Amino acid sequence: MKTNSWDGSESHPYRDVIGRRALPHDPPLSLDPAQEIFFITICCKQRRSNQLCHSEVASILFEAARFYEREQRWFVHVMVLMPDHVHFLVSFGLDATMTNLVASWKRFTSRRAKIQWQRDFFDHRLRGDEGWREKGDYILQNPVRAGLVAKYEDWPYVLLPAER
Numbered sequence: 001m002k003t004n005s006w007d008g009s010e011s012h013p014y015r016d017v018i019g020r021r022a023l024p025h026d027p028p029l030s031l032d033p034a035q036e037i038f039f040i041t042i043c044c045k046q047r048r049s050n051q052l053c054h055s056e057v058a059s060i061l062f063e064a065a066r067f068y069e070r071e072q073r074w075f076v077h078v079m080v081l082m083p084d085h086v087h088f089l090v091s092f093g094l095d096a097t098m099t100n101l102v103a104s105w106k107r108f109t110s111r112r113a114k115i116q117w118q119r120d121f122f123d124h125r126l127r128g129d130e131g132w133r134e135k136g137d138y139i140l141q142n143p144v145r146a147g148l149v150a151k152y153e154d155w156p157y158v159l160l161p162a163e164r
């Protein structure tokens with residue numbers, strides 16, 4: 001009987017990925033991506049430099065996010081731009097994989113807003129014991145924790161569902 005564990009006797013299926021200290025982003029096929037919420041972080045290549053918190057850049061990033069929603073590729077529950085990275089909670093449409101969709105969004109925004117993104121991104125699927133509201137509050141409080149504003153409501157670089 002074949003087991004799902006890897007015993008080292010043959011090449012590991014993710015050998016080249018693990019060597020780069022990264023794992024595949026897309027969730028298992030058994031999950032319904034439209035029913036799952038993911039916490040995504042995308043960082044700029046140049047850290048500690050304000051590349052995203054400019055009104056014209058924010059406008060491009062938010063409009064691209066809204067476009068993907070209109071196309072039913074994803075639904076953004078909350079998106080917060082920080083000077084050198086972006087956090088969001090997102091659910092994906094049935095016809096899109098997370099890896100391809102995030103790569104497409106990064107390519108488009110990179111060209112339009114002249115942003116140099118890091119090659120990869122961080123993702124975390126929220127599990128049953130993690131509340132998406134708590135994660136959303138954590139994301140919204142990021143500018144406060146960074147000392148950029150006293151309260152998150154004062155941060156202008158936020159996209160919420162009510163703002164569509």
